Amino acid sequence: QVNLNQKIDYVFKIVLVGDSAVGKSQLLARFARNEFNIDSKATIGVEFQTKTLFIDHKTVKAQIWDTAGQERYRAVTSAYYRGAVGAMLVYDISKRQSFDHAAKWLEELREHADGNIIIMLVGNKSDLGSLRAVPVEDAKEFAQKENLFFVETSALDATNVESAFLSILTEIYGIVS
Ligand code: GDP
Ligand code: MG
Numbered sequence: 001q002v003n004l005n006q007k008i009d010y011v012f013k014i015v016l017v018g019d020s021a022v023g024k025s026q027l028l029a030r031f032a033r034n035e036f037n038i039d040s041k042a043t044i045g046v047e048f049q050t051k052t053l054f055i056d057h058k059t060v061k062a063q064i065w066d067t068a069g070q071e072r073y074r075a076v077t078s079a080y081y082r083g084a085v086g087a088m089l090v091y092d093i094s095k096r097q098s099f100d101h102a103a104k105w106l107e108e109l110r111e112h113a114d115g116n117i118i119i120m121l122v123g124n125k126s127d128l129g130s131l132r133a134v135p136v137e138d139a140k141e142f143a144q145k146e147n148l149f150f151v152e153t154s155a156l157d158a159t160n161v162e163s164a165f166l167s168i169l170t171e172i173y174g175i176v177s
Contacts, residue, residue: 009058012172013048013065013083014165015113017105018090019098020071023124026155027090028066031165036156053166055173062169081112085176086120086168091139093123093152094131099139106146116175120168123152126159 016024029035032049048065065084067076089105091098102121109119121143123134136152143150149168153160 006052006059008052008061010173010176011061011063012085012169012176013063014086014088014168015065015081015084016067016088016090017076017109018071018088018122019092019095019101019105022090022092022095022098023155024088024090025066027088027122027124027153027161027164028064030155030158030161032064034158036158051165053169055166055170056177058173058177060169060173062165064165076108076112078112081109081114084113084117085172086118087113088120088122088164088168089148090122090124091134092125093134094125094128096133099123099134099142102142106148118149118168118171118175119146120149120151120164121146122164123150124155126152127154127157 016028018024026036028049032051048063050061050063052059052061065080070076087109089102091102121139123139139150151160151164153164155161
């Protein structure tokens with residue numbers, strides 16, 4: 001727990017990208033507030049949420065940006081990517097198309113974001129194992145080829161959500177500190 005009066009050593013902007021309905025907003029709600037809403041409406045207007053944590057005895061404020069329901073390629077403006085040091089590229093393990101589109105999102109990131117941005121490929125909804133449409137091996141192969149970190153998460157049952165954010169923040173910390 002971080003004291004409110006604590007000075008902040010670092011602020012890291014992280015952007016969430018990926019197709020609509022893959023669970024970006026719920027991953028953020030789980031990480032920032034430990035909440036999950038079954039009937040989450042498409043995100044409207046919310047820009048970002050923050051969570052402050054300790055890494056290596058420093059206070060790191062993660063400022064995590066969520067698309068305002070504009071998940072078509074090119075609809076996400078360059079202001080969204082500006083200053084981002086990390087990105088979570090999210091797909092739904094039960095929706096093949098959302099994984100096939102990951103390459104498109106990567107193109108967007110490489111075009112608009114800083115060249116040194118750390119990208120984590122996130123296969124969300126790991127609780128839906130019986131509906132799996134994306135084998136772990138396919139995702140690992142893509143991640144390896146594109147130099148991305150990779151993790152499967154469930155915003156619903158909280159599996160790996162905290163650790164996914166913590167590991168991307170730690171990677172970023174390792175670079176800037
Ligand atoms: P976004 O459009 O990418 O922001 O997706 P949302 O966060 O709004 O989630 C879309 C839908 O997927 C909602 O009905 C969520 O309840 C559901 N959802 C999100 N994460 C998970 C998850 O980890 N497991 C399951 N089973 N459903 C999820
Ligand atoms: Mg959303």
